[in-house]
Amino acid sequence: MSGPSSGPDVHVLVYTDAEVVGGAEMTMAKVLGGLPPRFTVTVVAIDGVSGDSVPRWIADHRPGTEFRQLPRIDGAKDVRGMWAHRRLYAELAPDVMHFNLSLMPSCQWALATALTRRTPVLVVENSPMGSWSKPSNLLKRVTSKRAQAHVAVGERTARMIEESAGLPAGSVGTLYHGVPEVARDIPREPHDGPIIVNVARHDLVKGIDVLLHAMTHLPDDVALVQIGGGPSTDELVALRRELGLEHRVEFRDLPWEQRAADQLAGFDLFVLPSRIEGLPVTIMEAMLAGRAIVSTDVGSVREQITDGETGLIVAPEDPEALAAAIAELLADPDRRAEMGRRNRETAERLFTVEATVERYVTLYDGLVANTGRPLPSTR
DSSP states (O other), rough: OOOOOSOOEEEEEEOOOOSOOOOOHHHHHHHHHHHHEEEEEEEEESSSTTTSSHHHHHHHSSSSSSEEEOOOOOOOTOOHHHHHHHHHHHHHHSSEEEEEEETTTTTTHHHHHHTTSOOOOOEEOOOOOSSSSHHHHHHHHHHHOOOOOOSSSHHHHHHHHHHHHOOOTSSEEEOOOOOOOOSOOOOSSHHHSOEEEEESSSSSSGHHHHHHHHHHTTTTTEEEEEOOSTTTTTHHHHHHHTTTOOOTTEOOOOOTTSSSGGGGSSEEEEEEESSSSSSHHHHHHHTTOOOOOEEOOTTTTGGTTTTTTTEEEEEEEEEEHHHHHHHHHHHHHHHHHHHHHHHHHHHHHHHHHHHHHHHHHHHHHHHHHTTOOOOOOOO
């Protein structure tokens, strides 16, 4: 009988240079933990801050995973850094090399060094945030052309990456990511009026400031719980004070080992006000929690939400439009409940960890068997 658990033994090298835990890192950790026993994994990371925290956290999700560190390659003249990478690649001799890109420019020199080997290389794009410079864009085009498989987490995200990096149309495939099951039977958060929730790190791209401005256009009985933390916390706290929202907005910080997703069913509505996204993990989690969603039109959000049927989608950077969509759904509990039901059905079909693991197993096995680049998936 064929399936994810059957097939040849496969050694996957996963490379990351992430320094914070975001959706890309959470998904990678869960995928590694769900791979069948015939897969062995080595997580490779640059040394320093990132090597001491986030990549180790990813590796810890799969017992027996080997963890190795390398010096960062400091540009085209860093021959020593490149040789250190080549030596480790040769020592490990993986069957597949998986580069998990948090941003478009992530891992570029490590990836370029890997492409000097014959080992199949998989590049996974988690965000359409663009390259930093013209040389970086050139390197992106070279590595993308030579990688055996190049996928993004959504179709629109794939097209945005192609356009931004100057890649051929259709050259980046799609591999949807998913999330673990979330808690549903939890009590509603205590509040006399409607209460909305957002989950995001405190970073400009997440648009939390836009959501705070939107709150000024909503009735005073509407409260917001924002779950996250990060470099922009002080600025957001100051903006909350400036807008007079201290009594209506709570910033809630959670450690890594506690899942914000397990709190989502306790709120009336999930809101994503981001400026840039790929395929937002938090939207998938809200879908599994059976919540209706208001989101900005970023990345591959329209591949998750059907506007008017499972949520409402508005333009980024528009607090008034965001507030109007929130008010529209808060005023109609029956509509919200039906949207939440449909969201859960869609998420159970497309956006579970189990479905994601099966996609990766198929892709890894295909690369080992040299079946070529995967075709873009469709919804």
